Amino acid sequence: MSAVPGEKKRLVLNLFEMNCVSHITxxxxxxxxxxxxRFNDLDYWTELARLLEDGGFDAVFLADVIxxxxxxxxxxxxxxxEGLQIPNNDPALVVPAMAAVTQHLGFGITFSTTYEPPFAWARRVSTLDHLTKGRVGWNVVTSYLPNAARNFGHDDEVEHDHRYELAEEYLDVLYKLWExxxxxDAITADRDGNVFADPAKIRPIHHDGTYFKVEGPHLPSPTRQRTPVIFTATASDAGSAFxxxxxxxVFTGGATVESLQETIARIRKEAVAAGREADDVRFITIAGVIVGRTQQEADAKLATFQEYASQDGYLAHTGLPFDPTAFPPETKLQEITADDGGVGRWKTFDPEQTVGEFLAGFGDLSTQPLxxxxxxxxxxxxxxxWLDEVGIDGINLLQYHSYDTARDFIELVVPVLRERGRLRASYDVHESLRARIFGAGDRLPDTHPATRYRGGAHLPDASPTKKEAIQ
Structure with missing residues (x-):
């Protein structure tokens, strides 16, 4: 959470994970x-969960692609x-097992709004929030891979800004269901009267929008958080407004610290424009931490990681539309691509760059901004x-080695951060994930747009068909 006057800002500490072999290293x-x-083995996830909770992590952040x-x-x-995110399993399905062996660890689950209907996801995530006693967050993504679109019946990738239009209505449906x-107090559990729940306190939502039509009601009862903690992963203009x-x-990043800071400032401005407080949003980013008991030990670990890093894996992950490895290193990029500066998902380049200069950053772990x-x-x-000058609120710790990366951080870094007041000494046994991050209760603040539906406010009284039947 952000620091109150006179207190140091406490780090939000997550481990960045994915249900696959090669995530991003x-x-x-x-x-x-x-x-x-071992990612197919349930013991991998339960062992990891225990380790993270013993080390005081706030959550494990589970990425995904489809x-x-x-x-x-x-x-x-x-x-x-390369095993690059294939094979790849559903991230949500390991959460109950991890929750069963922990009491405090939170879970950030990635799920896309573009290809699957909202009613089923609303039910699934509420079930997870019940089972974890309020430890669930949802990383809202819109899916960028062309193959993902084709897997769900589209000819090609859904246009970027249109995906956010879909996501906007998707969340509106979910807010109506959740909030x-x-x-x-709908559940009365009246044994004598044989009334488990009061129908007068449970209502359909009758959503009839541009992209979705959902009657409701929501099938699960209200969870501790009602709406899971809402994460997004973005740096684009449309994504920033969303x-x-x-x-x-917000899980965000950038090629440089300056671009990261620009994204943070832009999203805070968008939050205020949406009627929220600038501090209603927290920012986490990928961070690489390689720690040793001596500088030489840490440097040796980095050298070993560099030795094993696969340039081909990083090239494929970026989605380059051309293969720079097929050309002599002295070849200028303008000779092999008509693009004038932006290729793939992340990489930008100067057309005057040579292939050798362009390739130098792929697989070089030392180029990580944080x-x-x-x-x-x-x-x-x-x-x-990073907390005080860059302006972030937390990190998704990049895993170079499972579980040595987390174990090294826990054994060597956590005690120092605790001594400096940057990490809590222990968990609050009564906290939900939202309360842990914001320190202000289990439910969304009144400034969040989801809360306009509380108590059934702003919901249609009935569908047109039902109205006609009443008349």
């Missing part, structure tokens, strides 16, 4: 004693060889700088 699954290939990376070299072959469909209106926590390599004190100094 391509090639490193081959490291000695790495557990990545298609393959098949643009680079014209097919998914490179991704398949408006049930009153908190995040400013809806997000409680990277700390060193002793526990050096790492803690950097994290404090």
């Amino acid at each position: 391509h090639g490193l699954w081959r490291l000695p004693d790495n557990n990545r290939e 298609g393959t990376y098949d643009v680079f070299r014209g097919s998914a072959d490179t991704s398949i060889r 408006g469909s049930w009153d908190d 995040a400013g209106k809806h997000a409680e926590v 990277l700390a390599v060193g002793t526990p004190e050096v790492v803690a100094d950097e994290i404090e700088r």
Whole structure:
């Protein structure tokens, strides 16, 4: 949460995970004693959950995609060889197992609004929030892979800004279900009167919009949080406006610290424009932490990771429409692509760059904008700088090795951060995930757009068909 006057800002600490072999550290699954290939094993997830809770992590952030990376070299072959997010399992299904062996660890679950209907997801995430006693967050994404679109019956990727139009109505449906469909006291559990729930306090939502038609009511009863903590992952203009209106926590980044700060400022401005407070939104970003008991030990770990890093994996992940490895390193990019500066999902380039210069950044782990390599004190100094000078609120810790990355952080960095007042010494046993992040209760603040539906406000009284029948 943000610091109150006179207190240091506390770090929101998440581990960045995915239910696959090679998430975003391509090639490193081959490291000695790495557990990545065990991701199909339930014990992998329960062991990890216990480790993170013992180490005081706030949550595990579970990424996801629903298609393959098949643009680079014209097919998914490179991704398949690299294990690059294929094979890949549903992130939500490991949450109950992790929750069963923990009491406090939160779960950020990635799910797309573009291809699956909202009613089923609303039910699923409410079920998870019940089972975890209020420890669930939802990372709202709109899905970017062309193969994802084709997997759900489309000819090609749904246009970027249109995906956000779909997402806008999708969330409106969910807010009606989560916030408006049930009153908190709808369940009476009256054994003598044989009344479990009061029908007068449970209502359909009768949503009839441009893209979705949902009658309701919501099937699960209200959960501890009602609406899960809303995460978004974005840096685009359309995504920033969407995040400013809806997000409680934004997972964002940039090629430089300056671009990251620009995104944070833009989303805070969008939040205010949407009638919220600028501080209603927290910001987390990927951070690389390689820690050793000495600087030499940390440097040696980084060198080992660099040795195993796969350039092909990073090229495929970026979705390059051309293969720079097929050309001599002295070739200028303007000779092999008509694009004038933007290719793939992230990488930008100067057309005067050579192939060799362009390739130098792929697989180079030292180019991560937020990277700390060193002793526990050096790492803690950097994290404090990120909090106080860069302006972030938390990190998704990048995993180079499972579980050594998390274990090193817990054993070496956590004690220093706790001593400096940047991490809590223990969990509050009564906290939901939202209360932990914001320190202000289980439910959404009144400034959030979802709350307009509380108590059934702003819902139609009945569908047109029902109205006609009444008349």
